[in-house]
Amino acid sequence: MKFSYFPGCSLKGTGRAYEESLLAVCRALGVEVLELDDWNCCGATAYMAVSEAAGYMMNTRNLALAERDSHELLAPCNACYLSLKKTQHYIAEYPSVAAQATGALAAEKLSYTGKVKVRHPLDVLVNDVGLPAIKKAVKQPLKGFKVAPYYGCQIVRPFAEFDDQQNPVLMDKLFQALGAEVVRYPLKTRCCGGSLTGTLGEVGQRLSFILLNEAQRRGATCVATVCPLCQFNLDSYQAEMSRQWSPVRMPVVYFTQLLGLALGLDEKALGLQRCIVPLPAQEVHA
Amino acid sequence: MMPLTPTLKFDAERDPSFPKQIMARPGGEKLFGCIQCGTCSATCPVSIYMDYTPRQIMALTRAGFKDEVLRSRTIWLCASCYACTVDCPKEIKITDIMYALKRRAIQDGVYPKRFPIPVLAREFFKMVRRRGRVTESELVVRLMLQTNWLGMVKMWRQGLNLIRTGRFSLKPERMRHAEALQPIFAGGEPHLATRTPRHPWEAES
Amino acid sequence: MKQPTNGEARIGFYVCHCGTNIAGVVNVAAVAQYAAQLPGVVVSRDYKYMCSDPGQELIQTDIKEHQLNRVVVASCSPLLHEHTFRTACEKGGLNPFCFQMVNIREHDSWVHEPGDAATEKAKALVRAAVKRVALHTPLEVKRTRIHPDVLVVGGGIAGIQAALTIANGGQNVYLVEREPTIGGHMAKFDKTFPTLDCAACILTPKMSAVASHPNIKLWTYSEVVKVDGFVGNYKVQVRRKPRYVNEELCVGCAKCVDACVYKEEKFEDEFNEGLAKRKPVYLPFPQATPPVVVFDPDACIQLKTGKCKKSCLEACDRNAIIFDQKPETKEIEVGTIILATGFRTFDATRLPQYGFGTLPNVYTSLQIERMVNASGPTDGHIMLKDGRTPKAVGIIHCIGSRDNRTNRWCSRVCCMYSMKLAHLIKQHTGAEVFNFYIDIRAPGKGYEEFYGPLPARMDFRERRRQGEMGGQRHDRKAARPRPARPARQTPAVG
Numbered sequence: 001m002k003f004s005y006f007p008g009c010s011l012k013g014t015g016r017a018y019e020e021s022l023l024a025v026c027r028a029l030g031v032e033v034l035e036l037d038d039w040n041c042c043g044a045t046a047y048m049a050v051s052e053a054a055g056y057m058m059n060t061r062n063l064a065l066a067e068r069d070s071h072e073l074l075a076p077c078n079a080c081y082l083s084l085k086k087t088q089h090y091i092a093e094y095p096s097v098a099a100q101a102t103g104a105l106a107a108e109k110l111s112y113t114g115k116v117k118v119r120h121p122l123d124v125l126v127n128d129v130g131l132p133a134i135k136k137a138v139k140q141p142l143k144g145f146k147v148a149p150y151y152g153c154q155i156v157r158p159f160a161e162f163d164d165q166q167n168p169v170l171m172d173k174l175f176q177a178l179g180a181e182v183v184r185y186p187l188k189t190r191c192c193g194g195s196l197t198g199t200l201g202e203v204g205q206r207l208s209f210i211l212l213n214e215a216q217r218r219g220a221t222c223v224a225t226v227c228p229l230c231q232f233n234l235d236s237y238q239a240e241m242s243r244q245w246s247p248v249r250m251p252v253v254y255f256t257q258l259l260g261l262a263l264g265l266d267e268k269a270l271g272l273q274r275c276i277v278p279l280p281a282q283e284v285h286a
Numbered sequence: 287m288m289p290l291t292p293t294l295k296f297d298a299e300r301d302p303s304f305p306k307q308i309m310a311r312p313g314g315e316k317l318f319g320c321i322q323c324g325t326c327s328a329t330c331p332v333s334i335y336m337d338y339t340p341r342q343i344m345a346l347t348r349a350g351f352k353d354e355v356l357r358s359r360t361i362w363l364c365a366s367c368y369a370c371t372v373d374c375p376k377e378i379k380i381t382d383i384m385y386a387l388k389r390r391a392i393q394d395g396v397y398p399k400r401f402p403i404p405v406l407a408r409e410f411f412k413m414v415r416r417r418g419r420v421t422e423s424e425l426v427v428r429l430m431l432q433t434n435w436l437g438m439v440k441m442w443r444q445g446l447n448l449i450r451t452g453r454f455s456l457k458p459e460r461m462r463h464a465e466a467l468q469p470i471f472a473g474g475e476p477h478l479a480t481r482t483p484r485h486p487w488e489a490e491s
Numbered sequence: 492m493k494q495p496t497n498g499e500a501r502i503g504f505y506v507c508h509c510g511t512n513i514a515g516v517v518n519v520a521a522v523a524q525y526a527a528q529l530p531g532v533v534v535s536r537d538y539k540y541m542c543s544d545p546g547q548e549l550i551q552t553d554i555k556e557h558q559l560n561r562v563v564v565a566s567c568s569p570l571l572h573e574h575t576f577r578t579a580c581e582k583g584g585l586n587p588f589c590f591q592m593v594n595i596r597e598h599d600s601w602v603h604e605p606g607d608a609a610t611e612k613a614k615a616l617v618r619a620a621v622k623r624v625a626l627h628t629p630l631e632v633k634r635t636r637i638h639p640d641v642l643v644v645g646g647g648i649a650g651i652q653a654a655l656t657i658a659n660g661g662q663n664v665y666l667v668e669r670e671p672t673i674g675g676h677m678a679k680f681d682k683t684f685p686t687l688d689c690a691a692c693i694l695t696p697k698m699s700a701v702a703s704h705p706n707i708k709l710w711t712y713s714e715v716v717k718v719d720g721f722v723g724n725y726k727v728q729v730r731r732k733p734r735y736v737n738e739e740l741c742v743g744c745a746k747c748v749d750a751c752v753y754k755e756e757k758f759e760d761e762f763n764e765g766l767a768k769r770k771p772v773y774l775p776f777p778q779a780t781p782p783v784v785v786f787d788p789d790a791c792i793q794l795k796t797g798k799c800k801k802s803c804l805e806a807c808d809r810n811a812i813i814f815d816q817k818p819e820t821k822e823i824e825v826g827t828i829i830l831a832t833g834f835r836t837f838d839a840t841r842l843p844q845y846g847f848g849t850l851p852n853v854y855t856s857l858q859i860e861r862m863v864n865a866s867g868p869t870d871g872h873i874m875l876k877d878g879r880t881p882k883a884v885g886i887i888h889c890i891g892s893r894d895n896r897t898n899r900w901c902s903r904v905c906c907m908y909s910m911k912l913a914h915l916i917k918q919h920t921g922a923e924v925f926n927f928y929i930d931i932r933a934p935g936k937g938y939e940e941f942y943g944p945l946p947a948r949m950d951f952r953e954r955r956r957q958g959e960m961g962g963q964r965h966d967r968k969a970a971r972p973r974p975a976r977p978a979r980q981t982p983a984v985g
Contacts, residue, residue: 009419012419012455016452038466043414049392057470058414103469104467108466153366154366158379165372166844195365196332199403199429203335204365207331273451321893323889375889375896376895377895
């Protein structure tokens with residue numbers, strides 16, 4: 001199993017634990033990933049706010065690079081995943097976008113035909129590698145873990161191509177297969193606030209607080225995420241949230257970190273020390 | 287003495303070309319199918335903070351109330367969670383319309399200049415234009431210096447936490463050949479062309 | 492009559508100007524010229540008003556003079572003048588069915604702009620007609636018998652009323668109903684809008700009349716499986732499903748139900764919309780017509796395994812139970828079929844954000860209807876799953892309707908239906924009732940008057956104003972957006 005890999009800016013920055021744990025887990029499960037050469041930023045939500053054309057063109061370049069390497073493209077960050085997917089869909093649906101988006105490829109002798117498939121690692125790990133294979137590779141079942149699986153917005157909205165849009169369950173199934181207890185978490189796709197946590201804290205942090213508070217109320221011992229911005233938002237402001245609203249203390253990890261723990265991988269290799277609110281030691285060394 | 291402002295508009299004060307322009311962008315085609323059901327406002331996680339709710343923005347846009355729409359806080363508060371787009375019974379891509387309105391507000395120069403959100407968009411845009419990628423740590427610093435440096439000081443704890451956990455990049459993240467992106471910026475929307483920059487941020491080399 | 496010979500079509504073609512109706516848009520002269528060179532066409536004319544006497548005479552004269560055996564007229568809709576031109580052909584000595592009409596008015600000149608495209612379209616239509624008419628064979632008009640019997644498919648109120656009206660007029664009616672009893676959805680209702688009449692009081696006398704009407708043959712638990720024949724003369728096969736009870740003998744005393752080896756009701760009761768349970772043998776509801784019990788073959792132990800005490804057999808003192816009853820196919824002849832098969836409520840699980848099927852106290856309108864009904868599963872008490880009376884009830888309109896993703900249309904009845912339920916819920920529980928609507932649609936006689944007094948007694952909240960000023964009666968502090976998943980007990984209107 002071989003994939004082209006689009007890390008996105010976050011996975012090289014505040015989200016580096018996601019990259020660390022993802023690559024470690026892929027190695028352990030026999031999934032080969034090759035980072036896309038000289039990839040550019042996907043534009044996230046910022047580019048669409050400034051220049052639609054530039055936004056599509058930036059993503060088309062990444063898609064064209066992936067087509068050149070002719071593997072499916074793995075995009076772990078929800079925002080990157082959505083930007084790439086939306087570009088693909090809109091090129092196919094809107095002739096005006098198709099005309100613009102490919103205009104900047106010629107200079108690098110790149111081309112885009114629409115063949116390349118953009119995949120999220122949650123999809124690849126649960127559906128391609130498969131739960132039976134993962135179960136076989138589990139060395140330390142996640143006993144005692146009560147996980148609230150938090151999917152966030154952009155892997156199910158507006159395109160829900162590998163899971164249910166209103167009630168996704170791939171992470172739930174994964175953690176159950178790893179031996180953890182999965183907490184029923186109806187807010188699993190409510191917005192964490194995105195970039196508003198940094199620009200309009202009282203709005204953005206409030207949204208993240210609601211998510212953490214609910215997980216806490218339902219007895220979760222940790223929240224699992226699939227997006228570096230969600231992880232950052234939920235992880236980084238808990239002291240402020242506790243002061244402003246009510247106490248929350250909830251470790252927030254990447255789903256790949258939990259998977260890695262179950263596979264018996266080393267915590268440092270999984271970047272667990274990068275959590276601002278750490279996973280309790282006794283859970284890690286179960 | 288409280289100033290009295292009229293809350294009604296005459297037909298002549300509306301701009302009928304405005305909704306057509308918004309509808310011309312991908313996602314805006316079904317704007318006139320809106321039945322004003324309010325499902326978008328109800329499902330939007332930040333609608334309670336907005337001056338005009340998403341449904342009101344749709345109505346105002348349709349009716350040509352360009353100023354009200356472009357000067358609203360609403361379009362900047364949208365976090366692109368797509369809940370509205372998914373729940374709209376008339377399949378209007380509301381999130382895309384919000385993006386189109388953001389771009390139009392920038393183009394017309396009526397965006398709130400000190401409001402953190404367009405400032406963030408601008409800094410993000412410039413950084414990627416220069417280096418091809420974003421360095422989050424630098425981006426946040428730039429943002430706070432321009433909008434709320436006192437707030438940045440208050441965030442010392444976050445900063446320390448990020449440095450402690452090795453998540454604060456001290457080196458900028460960059461492409462090897464960022465110049466490969468130049469064709470993109472040359473072919474962008476007219477108001478971003480380097481020939482006649484409308485705003486300082488577009489003239490970045 | 493001129494007998495046409497295969498392969499030797501001699502076609503007369505006529506294109507009508509219809510004043511300027513056609514000629515103002517289509518170049519009729521060009522069409523006539525075009526038709527003249529089509530294979531088989533021996534005469535091609537354009538004329539101002541083909542339907543006029545001179546126009547018709549043109550056809551008659553040409554048939555004789557040019558030995559025409561086929562005629563094509565390009566003009567208006569056949570609904571208007573096909574008969575006229577067929578008669579003209581007949582008068583000219585040609586079988587009237589050797590005629591083909593082409594509509595270049597409603598289908599061309601009246602729907603397009605003047606120009607080449609309209610003319611080309613006319614030519615294309617004409618070309619097709621000329622080709623077709625060569626294949627016509629002469630036909631004879633005959634009179635035939637129409638069978639006077641009528642089949643009504645569907646025994647809800649519509650089917651029942653249709654059957655009664657026709658039977659009272661003296662004709663024989665077969666009323667075929669899929670369920671074990673007639674009555675349909677109306678049998679589930681408590682009251683009707685806008686008069687708040689008792690539904691059963693209107694329905695059950697009619698059900699009774701059907702059962703005893705000498706001209707109506709009532710076949711319940713039956714389905715139409717095949718329809719052959721043609722208008723006025725249908726041959727229909729009706730499959731009568733086995734209820735494992737002799738309909739002639741059973742009187743609906745239900746002693747067998749009491750005697751059943753299942754001491755507790757365990758199986759989902761369809762009539763009560765899943766809110767109650769029943770036994771494998773059951774009477775759908777007390778006024779079921781015919782008053783005959785029915786056995787569920789998927790639940791009855793005897794029917795599934797053959798090994799049961801059969802205490803029901805013992806209890807029946809009329810020997811009406813027949814465990815080896817077989818399905819029966821009946822063949823009937825009818826002249827008219829009326830389809831009155833009713834509706835199905837929208838499956839609210841298709842819109843999971845409203846919580847139906849996941850949250851505990853979310854009900855559909857029909858479920859509330861059964862609760863409100865004094866003869867329903869809760870004896871007329873509206874209650875939460877845990878038995879408590881709700882203090883606040885929300886009714887959401889338009890679930891599944893006015894939605895491009897499910898049903899585009901407005902369901903037309905659900906506003907009135909919701910308001911009826913709102914009124915009944917308020918009456919039964921005194922709870923605070925919220926109506927979440929998009930637009931109030933009250934189009935019928937007495938409907939607006941029904942709606943009028945309601946906003947004073949209960950909360951009508953526009954869905955559009957949730958989360959905004961004006962969204963509630965109180966001040967801004969009390970404003971809370973309606974979450975996509977309502978936290979309170981909320982019947983969804985299907």
